[in-house]
Amino acid sequence: MKVVLVHGIFNTGHVMRVLQKRLQASGHECFSPTISPFDGRHGIEHAAKELGQQIDAIFGVDANIVLVGFSMGGIVGRYYMQxxxxxxxxxxxxxxxxxxxxxxxxxxxxxxxxxxxLRPNSDLLVELAKSEAVLEGVKLYSYWTPIDFTIVPSSSSCWRVAENKSFIIILHLSVIFSRRIAKEICNEIVLSSAA
Structure with a gap:
């Protein structure tokens, strides 16, 4: 399966390398683009457009993909999809x-x-919440930790239209280095492919 991993704010695609290697070890073809500028100064819309351009450049315009978004990268991924x-x-x-x-x-x-x-009830988050119906054909998962001091409150990572699963992982960034998260993603990809 072709998998695209989207980093969060103040990071580059390099921060996703550990997760990328674990997914590659399970046989998946992975791409972890760097979305610039790193601080999101041009907004989610700009980042999502750049993400789409990089996906098209690497995998073409029609190949099916699995998308993984960390932190703000998850919102960028949603904007790209929605x-x-x-x-x-x-x-x-x-x-x-x-x-x-x-x-x-x-x-x-x-x-x-x-x-x-990324503030609660921002125009962008409200807009995305209103257009979730376009995701009907996509299997959605939200993995998060209650011990997260970047997403405040941590339960804000729960997404009503997704399959939500919490993991006891200390700190926000640690989520992308978790072997359990990588294994969970690989298992769900296999289950979906077999269905």
Missing amino acids: RLNGARRVSQFFSLSTPHNGSYLAYLPYPSKGIKQ
């Missing part, structure tokens, strides 16, 4: 510690459009 027609080619979407309902930490004074869009 607003840029990406849902037509995504079979499964795994969001990892993604603030689907916003994070109060996004109120910290940092001049980034993308961060402001």
Whole structure:
């Protein structure tokens, strides 16, 4: 299966390498693009458009993919699927510690459009919530940890239209280094392929 891994804010595609290697060891073809600028200053829309362009460049415009988004990368992935027609080619979407309902930490004074869009009830999050019907053909998963001090409250990672699963993992970034998360993703890909 072709898998695209989307990093979070203040990171590059390199931060997803451990998860990428674990998925590759299970036989999946993985791509972990770097979405710039790293601080989301141009907003989720810009990042999602760049994501789509990089996916097309690597896998072509028609290949089916599995999408994995970490933190803000999960919101970028949702925008790509819901607003840029990406849902037509995504079979499964795994969001990892993604603030689907916003994070109060996004109120910290940092001049980034993308961060402001992650505030609870932001225009962008409300818009995405209203257009979730386009994801009907995509299997949705939200994996998160209750011990997350970046997504505040951590339960904001629960997504009403997804299969939600919590893991006891200490700290936000640790989610993408978890062997349990990687194994869970691999198992769900296999189950979906067999169905």
